[in-house]
Amino acid sequence: MLTGNDSGMTDPNDDAAMSELVDRARELIPGGAQTGLRAQAYETGDVAFDSASEATLTTVSGERYTDYHLGFGPIVLGHAHDGVDKAARAAIDDGVLYGAGTTTLEVEVAERLVNLVPSIEMVNFCNSGSEATYHAIRLARAATGNEKVLKFEGCYHGWHDYVDVSVYPPADRVGERYPESDGMLSAAVENTLVAPFNDPDALEDVFREHGDELAAVILEPIPHSVGCLLPEPEFLERLREVTESHDVPLVFDEVISGFRHSPRGVQYEFGVTPDLTCVAKALGNGYPVAAVGGRADLLAQAGGDNESGVVISGTYSGSLPGLAAARETIDTIVEEDVQGYLTNLGDRYRDGLTDLLEDHAIDGRVVGHRSIFSVQFGVDGEPRTYEDVLGLDEERFRAFAAGMRERGQFFTPNPYKRHHLSFAHDESHLESYLDAADAVLDEL
Ligand SMILES: Cc1ncc(COP(=O)(O)O)c(C=O)c1O
Incomplete structure (x- = not known):
């Protein structure tokens, strides 16, 4: 070595x-x-x-x-992986972005995600984990008509105002809504509720008080943003039950765990199927590609026609080198x-x-x-x-x-x-x- x-x-x-x-x-x-x-x-x-x-x-x-850093996790097959880079290069040779209509690659990667990840019936591509969690929350807010989002201390879901709260609160701010950055919109912080991870009773307290106001519950099923908090099975079960009974979309942020721990996501391993799932990082072995997927009725809100009211946009969403890298990465992970x-x-x-x-x-x-x-x-x-x-x-x-x-x-x-x-x-x-x-x- x-x-x-x-x-x-x-x-x-x-x-x-x-x-x-x-x-x-x-x-x-x-x-x-x-x-x-x-x-x-x-x-x-x-x-x-x-x-x-x-x-x-x-x-x-x-x-x-x-x-051992591996770019904060995306590099799952190793740096400069021959197969992935070859696939991306072939895509580049055909032009990196068309920006209109459908591409073969987006269909092929979408098929793979739908076939592999239990919760994914439809999927939208973007470029980063933050975009994926942003889109997931917008879809959930549109579906429920509610604004509040519940997240858990120690979970990171990206840099945007909807979620960058109480990721690393100092000891004397645990239990509060702790904005991680200056310059955040106070209305966004106020609409982000925070609970301790792995605490089913605290979770039910939040639902008793705010169940009818919640648009989504979002979590890293394994909060790796603070090393590794393994979820108690009872916590995940109660989470699924209480979100289902209140009709609140459950969002698994599998930005780290998806494709790194399993091509099916840890949702498959834990036997809990969320309503929406965000994947990024290991999906493309380092290329900027991410996705929000989930229940077809939730994703269909972003159909772009007169009936569907959610805007999911992005000039570079579905860019071809990223999707080519994703297709090759997924196939390698599964086959090998x-x-x-x-x-x-x-x-x-x-x-x-x-x-x-x-x-x-x-x-x-x-x-x-x-x-x-x-x-x-x-x-x-x-x-x-x-x-x-x-x-x-x-x-x-x-x-x-x-x-x-x-x-x-x-x-x-x-x-x-x-x-x-x-x-x-x-x-x-x-x-x-x-x-x-x-x-x-x-x-x-
Ligand atoms: C669990 C999780 N969700 C979301 C994000 C945000 O992803 P990105 O940095 O690609 O915007 C990260 C990034 O580290 C993450 O670890």
């Missing part, structure tokens, strides 16, 4: 070319990178990448890292049992890391599901709610991330985020990761 420089170690703080580029970026781009979360990578030293292949990321100065491979590999990372924490007598836990895992220091037990993650030791995680980066292992130093695996990760990566973790934990 190729990581690090010739000595096997990297020195991110001593890299003049990279720091110069990042300095230029900081003058031109707020924070020096396209999103605040991307800029957090600088906590372990300036970093600028200019190529990626399989499981490896390479910086502008040639240092190579094994990538990527889910089985990644589940097995993920278990081995989790087991290995758990053993290392024990060997080094370090307080902490390893959480995750299939190809996703997080190391959380200073906390124990299975996290079930957002509050269960609040006490984790952020400083220790950042030190861990810095030590791992020095040893050629890259992941975001944000302690609430997660590692991802791809089909390009294998035994050799596992071995190097655990060797590096052994050395770093020894120093912590």
